[in-house]
Ligand SMILES: Nc1ncnc2c1ncn2[C@@H]1O[C@H](COP(=O)(O)OP(=O)(O)OP(=O)(O)O)[C@@H](O)[C@H]1O
């Protein structure tokens with residue numbers, strides 16, 4: 588699925604430079620993790636890739652095709668949004684084969700017939716382990732982990748070419764996170780989508796990423812495999828980030 592290339596991409600909000608002259612190449616089918624502190628521009632980067640906002644400068648290419656003016660629905664991109672509600676539709680139930688519901692929504696938009704909707708949703712609920720007992724519930728009647736699963740389901744009923752995940756595990760307890768990480772890797776392997784995953788947690792980045800980009804103030808300060816970043820931090824900022832992470836491990840497990 589597509590290779591993503593960013594060339595000198597900049598996005599400003601007034602005087603804030605959220606993404607600053609960013610150049611990067613994300614490989615076909617890669618699980619690419621962007622990690623960095625709050626406000627460094629992670630969500631803005633995903634919104635640029637999704638086409639929800641347009642760069643002020645620079646180019647975004649999918650497989651060599653310029654995407655700057657391609658609308659979100661024509662990009663083959665799906666995004667799982669950050670936050671407590673994952674942008675689920677609060678007034679809609681989890682799934683109903685004929686009515687508008689969270690899982691059927693993207694399919695209803697495409698005017699799929701009920702049989703087609705059912706077939707696709709069945710595949711997704713099986714893949715993600717969403718039991719039928721949740722179908723009639725609305726998002727506020729679900730736990731965080733359950734909502735996250737439904738959000739992943741909604742994002743994958745139409746198989747995405749590019750899959751964007753904005754801190755999807757931030758609200759889960761550690762054992763659920765570990766399980767969800769394993770599921771995400773499996774989902775990635777099944778979908779074969781080029782995946783960009785955003786987190787502020789370096790441990791998560793190291794556990795999930797084929798490659799990791801450390802982001803600071805709108806730029807990537809280092810892109811590499813987890814091992815490259817851990818063993819050869821590119822600058823003092825990355826070194827400190829890695830040191831804090833290792834210190835956490837030492838406090839938990841001893842030297
Ligand atoms: N729509 C907007 N209008 C004005 N400023 C914005 C807007 N979106 C983002 N910003 C600013 O751009 C910068 C980057 O924001 P962004 O949401 O991309 O950060 P982030 O890395 O996702 O942070 P977090 O980890 O807290 O989610 C911040 O300074 C933010 O205040």
Ligand SMILES: [Mg+2]
Pocket residue numbers: 629630631669753
């Ligand atoms: Mg964010």
